[in-house]
Amino acid sequence: xxxxxxxxxxxxxxxxxxxxxxxxxxxxxxxxxxxxxxxxxxxxxxxxxxxxxxxxxxxxxxxxxxxxxxxxxxxxxxxxxxxxxxxxxxxxxxxxxxxxxxxxxxxxxxx
Amino acid sequence: xxxxxxxxxxxxxxxxxxxxxxxxxxxxxxxxxxxxxxxxxxxxxxxxxxxxxxxxxxxxxxxxxxxxxxxxxxxxxxxxxxxxxxxxxxxxxxxxxxxxxxxxxxxxxxxxxx
Numbered sequence: 001x002x003x004x005x006x007x008x009x010x011x012x013x014x015x016x017x018x019x020x021x022x023x024x025x026x027x028x029x030x031x032x033x034x035x036x037x038x039x040x041x042x043x044x045x046x047x048x049x050x051x052x053x054x055x056x057x058x059x060x061x062x063x064x065x066x067x068x069x070x071x072x073x074x075x076x077x078x079x080x081x082x083x084x085x086x087x088x089x090x091x092x093x094x095x096x097x098x099x100x101x102x103x104x105x106x107x108x109x110x111x
Numbered sequence: 112x113x114x115x116x117x118x119x120x121x122x123x124x125x126x127x128x129x130x131x132x133x134x135x136x137x138x139x140x141x142x143x144x145x146x147x148x149x150x151x152x153x154x155x156x157x158x159x160x161x162x163x164x165x166x167x168x169x170x171x172x173x174x175x176x177x178x179x180x181x182x183x184x185x186x187x188x189x190x191x192x193x194x195x196x197x198x199x200x201x202x203x204x205x206x207x208x209x210x211x212x213x214x215x216x217x218x219x220x221x222x223x224x225x
Contacts, residue, residue, distance in 0.1 A: 043216030101154040
């Protein structure tokens with residue numbers, strides 16, 4: 001599975017959009033981008049995934065560049081409850097081997 | 112159940128004792144994973160089950176650690192002769208084999224070895 005690079009930390013004002021970047025320059029054509037988050041003292045939570053088209057669900061939007069070498073997770077109106085560590089992972093869809101979690105980005109939403 | 116269930120939620124044990132941690136995956140999920148997370152650290156993969164077999168055990172840190180899964184459902188992670196460095200949160204996740212394979216995690220078991 002391809003390696004990802006994320007900034008270690010970011011701040012965001014409550015009510016504003018949080019844009020979390022992820023670089024995955026070695027991604028293969030059949031690898032998807034997955035995002036998870038881990039709120040303090042809880043298990044990781046699946047957020048969204050995509051291959052090459054932009055995706056949106058009730059939690060977030062995922063924007064993937066045309067060359068697929070990077071992506072951005074967007075939380076449109078961040079709340080204090082969105083404070084968490086956000087993990088970007090790439091792997092083949094349906095590949096049920098291990099998910100490899102990096103260090104992620106610690107997002108601090110401030111009032 | 113509606114989600115992945117782990118028990119116990121907390122376990123305090125004396126050094127040298129054996130412990131068993133249990134994971135009930137989401138019904139119908141054939142893939143099951145164990146991870147651990149030490150205080151302030153990232154998630155460390157331990158083992159992955161596909162049905163009752165474990166094609167990837169590469170993350171088990173020593174032969175004191177073992178896991179099994181029966182009936183393609185419940186899994187137990189056993190740690191023998193526990194050491195203080197085994198103290199961590201042990202997380203279980205499950206997913207479908209088909210489709211995107213997004214994994215759903217339980218709330219974990221916090222193990223403290225004293």
